[in-house]
Amino acid sequence: MAYVYYPGCSLKGTGVSYEKSLLATFKRLNIPLQELDDWNCCGATSYMSISEEQALLLSARNLALASENDGDIIAPCSACYMILNRTANILRDDRTLRQKIVEKLKNVGLEHLNLSVRVRHPLDVLVNDVGLDTIRSAVVNKLTGLRVFPYYGCLIVRPGNGFDHPTYPTSLDRLLEALGCEVIDHPLKTRCCGGSLTGTLEEVGVRLVYILLKEAKKRGAHTLATLCALCQFNLDVYQEKAARKYNEAFDFPILFFTQLVAFALGANPRDIGLEHHFVPAEQVFEMVR
Amino acid sequence: MKQGNGTVPRIGVYVCHCGTNIAGNVDVKAVVDFASKLPGVVVAREYKYMCSDPGQSLIKNDIREKNLNRVIVASCSPHLHEHTFRHATLEGGQNPYLFHMVNIREQVSWVTEDKMSATEKAKALVEAAVYRVRYHEALETKEVPVNPDVLIIGGGIAGITAALTLANAGKKVYLVERDYSIGGHMAKFDKTFPTLDCASCILTPKMTAVKDHPNIHLFTYSEILEIDGYVGNFTARILKKPRYVIEDRCIGCYVCVEHCVYKTPKFPSEFDEGLGLRKPVFIPFPQAVPLIAAIDPETCIEFKSHRCKKTCQEACRDLVGRDAIDFTQREEVVEVQVGAIIVATGFKTFDARRIPEYGYGRYPNVYTSLEIERLVNSSGPTGGEIVMRDGRKPRRVGIIHCVGSRDRNFNPWCSRVCCMYSLKLAHLVRERTGAEVYNFYIDIRTPGKGYEEFYEKLMQEGVHFIRGKVAEVTDWTITPEETGKLVIRVEDSLVGVVRRIPVDMVILSVGLEPRDDAEEVRRQLNISCSSEGWFLERHPKLAPVSTFTDGIFIAGACQGPKDIPDTVAQAGAAAAEALALIDRGSVELEPNIAVIDEQKCSGCHVCIALCPYSAIAFNEEKNVAVINEALCKGCGVCVGTCPSKAITQQLFTDEELLAEIEGVLLV
Numbered sequence: 001m002a003y004v005y006y007p008g009c010s011l012k013g014t015g016v017s018y019e020k021s022l023l024a025t026f027k028r029l030n031i032p033l034q035e036l037d038d039w040n041c042c043g044a045t046s047y048m049s050i051s052e053e054q055a056l057l058l059s060a061r062n063l064a065l066a067s068e069n070d071g072d073i074i075a076p077c078s079a080c081y082m083i084l085n086r087t088a089n090i091l092r093d094d095r096t097l098r099q100k101i102v103e104k105l106k107n108v109g110l111e112h113l114n115l116s117v118r119v120r121h122p123l124d125v126l127v128n129d130v131g132l133d134t135i136r137s138a139v140v141n142k143l144t145g146l147r148v149f150p151y152y153g154c155l156i157v158r159p160g161n162g163f164d165h166p167t168y169p170t171s172l173d174r175l176l177e178a179l180g181c182e183v184i185d186h187p188l189k190t191r192c193c194g195g196s197l198t199g200t201l202e203e204v205g206v207r208l209v210y211i212l213l214k215e216a217k218k219r220g221a222h223t224l225a226t227l228c229a230l231c232q233f234n235l236d237v238y239q240e241k242a243a244r245k246y247n248e249a250f251d252f253p254i255l256f257f258t259q260l261v262a263f264a265l266g267a268n269p270r271d272i273g274l275e276h277h278f279v280p281a282e283q284v285f286e287m288v289r
Numbered sequence: 290m291k292q293g294n295g296t297v298p299r300i301g302v303y304v305c306h307c308g309t310n311i312a313g314n315v316d317v318k319a320v321v322d323f324a325s326k327l328p329g330v331v332v333a334r335e336y337k338y339m340c341s342d343p344g345q346s347l348i349k350n351d352i353r354e355k356n357l358n359r360v361i362v363a364s365c366s367p368h369l370h371e372h373t374f375r376h377a378t379l380e381g382g383q384n385p386y387l388f389h390m391v392n393i394r395e396q397v398s399w400v401t402e403d404k405m406s407a408t409e410k411a412k413a414l415v416e417a418a419v420y421r422v423r424y425h426e427a428l429e430t431k432e433v434p435v436n437p438d439v440l441i442i443g444g445g446i447a448g449i450t451a452a453l454t455l456a457n458a459g460k461k462v463y464l465v466e467r468d469y470s471i472g473g474h475m476a477k478f479d480k481t482f483p484t485l486d487c488a489s490c491i492l493t494p495k496m497t498a499v500k501d502h503p504n505i506h507l508f509t510y511s512e513i514l515e516i517d518g519y520v521g522n523f524t525a526r527i528l529k530k531p532r533y534v535i536e537d538r539c540i541g542c543y544v545c546v547e548h549c550v551y552k553t554p555k556f557p558s559e560f561d562e563g564l565g566l567r568k569p570v571f572i573p574f575p576q577a578v579p580l581i582a583a584i585d586p587e588t589c590i591e592f593k594s595h596r597c598k599k600t601c602q603e604a605c606r607d608l609v610g611r612d613a614i615d616f617t618q619r620e621e622v623v624e625v626q627v628g629a630i631i632v633a634t635g636f637k638t639f640d641a642r643r644i645p646e647y648g649y650g651r652y653p654n655v656y657t658s659l660e661i662e663r664l665v666n667s668s669g670p671t672g673g674e675i676v677m678r679d680g681r682k683p684r685r686v687g688i689i690h691c692v693g694s695r696d697r698n699f700n701p702w703c704s705r706v707c708c709m710y711s712l713k714l715a716h717l718v719r720e721r722t723g724a725e726v727y728n729f730y731i732d733i734r735t736p737g738k739g740y741e742e743f744y745e746k747l748m749q750e751g752v753h754f755i756r757g758k759v760a761e762v763t764d765w766t767i768t769p770e771e772t773g774k775l776v777i778r779v780e781d782s783l784v785g786v787v788r789r790i791p792v793d794m795v796i797l798s799v800g801l802e803p804r805d806d807a808e809e810v811r812r813q814l815n816i817s818c819s820s821e822g823w824f825l826e827r828h829p830k831l832a833p834v835s836t837f838t839d840g841i842f843i844a845g846a847c848q849g850p851k852d853i854p855d856t857v858a859q860a861g862a863a864a865a866e867a868l869a870l871i872d873r874g875s876v877e878l879e880p881n882i883a884v885i886d887e888q889k890c891s892g893c894h895v896c897i898a899l900c901p902y903s904a905i906a907f908n909e910e911k912n913v914a915v916i917n918e919a920l921c922k923g924c925g926v927c928v929g930t931c932p933s934k935a936i937t938q939q940l941f942t943d944e945e946l947l948a949e950i951e952g953v954l955l956v
């Protein structure tokens with residue numbers, strides 16, 4: 001199975017350690033991952049609410065580019081994942097809108113828009129295509145004793161996108177278990193990380209960050225595993241503010257789940273982007289070594 | 290147009306308005322004008338309600354005065370009124386099979402949005418009928434006697450009630466129950482709403498009466514394998530599964546249970562919803578009927594390894610002298626003949642795991658209502674004491690209504706009994722533990738005699754009611770008050786705030802659903818299900834216990850969610866319908882059977898092998914195939930396959946069907 005990798009802006013920016021560890025993971029699994037040539041913004045940000053059609057066009061351009069290749073698109077950023085899926089869904093259902101977009105794409109030389117191309121999250125691909133048995137047998141550094149708080153965030157399990165249950169997903173739990181982690185069951189799997197509120201309404205944003213950190217601490221986690229660049233950013237970068245505001249010490253490395261997978265599969269810890277974290281993340285891997 | 294069957298057709302066409310049901314969407318007058326010009330039509334009329342007495346009189350009078358020899362009514366589904374109009378035709382003096390019905394309601398006005406196209410479609414169907422009826426012939430119906438015995442499937446309160454009613458009327462009843470004991474869901478309850486009378490006090494005497502009744506033959510731990518035949522003359526094959534205990538030797542003394550090699554019960558008891566334990570040899574509950582032990586081969590050592598000391602068998606033989614235990618018992622198939630069948634297979638409860646945000650299966654102190662029924666039951670696993678899985682007694686309890694019901698993600702319907710049983714459980718829990726009880730509801734639905742009063746009583750008792758659909762049950766706690774508790778997060782829609790209510794125990798009021806095997810049962814019996822899977826009644830108001838298959842009736846929660854009073858009423862109605870059928874003594878069989886033209890039959894045997902009902906025999910003398918009219922179901926298989934075209938099916942002859950097609954295409 002071939003996959004087309006759509007990084008989106010965050011995996012080249014704040015989420016660069018997500019990219020590094022994702023690529024390392026797929027390399028360890030010997031699965032080729034070809035970056036989509038000439039990709040552009042997924043259409044997230046506030047564009048959708050200002051001009052939906054323009055935003056859809058922006059997003060659809062990526063789908064059209066991907067239509068040239070076969071294979072599913074892998075979109076690791078939850079926002080990209082959601083927006084690209086949403087675009088494909090909207091255009092599949094709305095014929096008039098689709099015709100308009102197809103016309104405009106033709107104007108820029110994109111003749112072909114294949115709306116049956118599937119936009120996948122790497123978690124979905126690892127659990128459902130690669131399979132947990134394969135992963136389990138590929139593990140070389142078993143993460144025994146590492147207590148992980150799995151955190152899905154709000155986007156990837158939204159009804160309609162879903163490869164997992166919208167309120168109580170389990171794929172990440174099962175994947176982490178396959179790596180040998182001790183997975184903590186908890187009810188906040190899909191609770192808001194603060195999203196863009198950390199930037200716009202900091203007080204609310206930081207409170208939401210605090211709720212997650214506090215619960216993870218209470219349940220004895222060593223680390224939190226995320227699968228979205230924004231979740232990771234909020235929980236990592238705003239950790240200090242949350243600690244100060246609520247007068248509670250936190251020292252929680254916030255990892256991308258791919259960092260745990262890549263490490264377990266034998267990737268060099270230097271290749272999975274640990275240096276980009278605010279809260280030092282190396283300690284997690286020292287713990288299992 | 291072809292000439293038909295010889296007689297010059299004189300056709301009457303009657304188009305029904307059905308109030309506005311048809312007239313609202315079909316231009317009835319236009320259809321009548323159109324029909325009046327069709328060949329052979331002597332009279333075409335419209336009428337507001339053709340099924341009414343004056344409507345039927347129109348037909349009768351026209352037959353007499355205008356010498357009609359064919360009658361067409363364009364109205365509703367033949368399921369509803371074919372019989373009515375055939376009868377009117379007969380009373381007018383013509384053979385009822387010279388009548389034909391056109392459905393312009395279910396198949397036209399109700400399903401076509403545009404009035405023009407609806408009218409055109411009605412015209413086409415009427416024209417098809419006009420062409421068809423010229424080939425109709427007078428047919429004779431056959432009367433067959435009705436077997437007076439009745440089969441009842443399902444031994445819940447519905448099946449029990451129907452069985453006793455029929456048996457008391459002197460009819461012989463075969464009652465088939467899948468479980469080890471009869472009683473159904475009701476046997477699990479402690480009290481019943483709204484009167485809070487003790488469930489077993491009112492149910493157990495009925496269960497025993499079933500066992501002792503000379504007219505009732507009870508099959509427990511049995512299932513239906515196959516049903517064959519037709520109204521008045523069904524054959525049922527019943528599978529008696531082995532319980533490894535010889536029924537008429539066992540006296541229910543529990544000695545075998547006491548002497549099982551397992552000194553203490555070890556396996557989850559199905560009857561106690563897994564809250565209590567049982568041994569591999571067990572009696573499901575003390576009031577079970579029949580009170581007979583059973584051995585579960587899944588957990589019994591003898592079945593798993595053949596290495597058990599079989600102390601149960603020894604005890605039964607040596608201490609009780611009954612020798613009732615038989616590890617070699619086999620399943621057994623029994624065949625019975627009956628005239629009517631009552632289906633009373635009940636419901637199952639919604640699987641609360643399907644809503645993971647309510648935590649069932651994850652948080653030990655989240656229970657389903659059915660589990661609580663066992664916990665509050667004085668013969669339940671805790672003797673009626675309400676202790677939680679962690680051994681504590683609850684001080685605050687939350688009851689969440691509508692779990693799986695009135696929810697587009699799961700079941701859209703209201704399960705009708707959950708509000709009332711939630712109130713009942715709230716009362717019982719409060720009474721037994723003094724706990725503070727919260728009900729979380731969308732709407733409280735208490736329509737029933739004494740039901741609203743019961744709700745009022747609970748409010749007086751100080752039970753809390755919070756209106757709002759619960760978002761989640763969580764162990765994410767944030768205040769000292771919440772620590773160690775489960776938190777119910779809900780939008781209190783009367784106050785307009787999101788609340789967090791900490792509780793010790795959560796009760797999920799799971800809704801009612803069709804049984805998993807409803808589709809299988811439906812197919813066995815050739816009855817219909819609604820799209821949700823409830824068995825479909827012939828008419829929701831006027832034939833609530835009949836089905837579209839004559840001689841088969843439904844009662845209780847298999848037809849839709851209902852409480853015990855409604856179930857019992859329906860069971861009585863089903864018994865009465867069965868009695869009416871039996872006491873009539875005979876039924877007329879539809880003449881839509883296949884007939885063989887002996888002149889054309891080449892004696893090739895092809896049809897004989899293909900007939901699914903073994904209704905065709907061979908006459909060696911004449912070298913022709915012969916159809917047994919009583920067995921033929923009119924399926925048409927032989928008609929289609931006969932290489933000599935020697936077989937026709939009455940009411941569906943080639944001429945009739947081709948003329949119908951011609952007519953529909955002509956418009």
Ligand SMILES: Cc1cc2nc3c(=O)[nH]c(=O)nc-3n(C[C@H](O)[C@H](O)[C@H](O)COP(=O)(O)OP(=O)(O)OC[C@H]3O[C@@H](n4cnc5c(N)ncnc54)[C@H](O)[C@@H]3O)c2cc1C
Nearest residue numbers: 443445446447467473474481482634635636845846852853
């Ligand atoms: C938690 C709870 C509390 C309730 N409390 C009350 C109350 O207090 N008062 C009240 O009025 N109502 C109450 N009800 C409703 C009540 O349970 C029903 O009204 C009643 O059980 C319906 O009876 P039934 O015979 O139709 O179905 P069931 O009780 O379901 O019985 C059906 C029987 O048929 C058998 N069966 C099923 N399929 C087959 C098959 N294929 N072959 C052979 N046998 C088969 C089953 O084993 C069962 O014994 C409550 C319901 C629930 C869920």
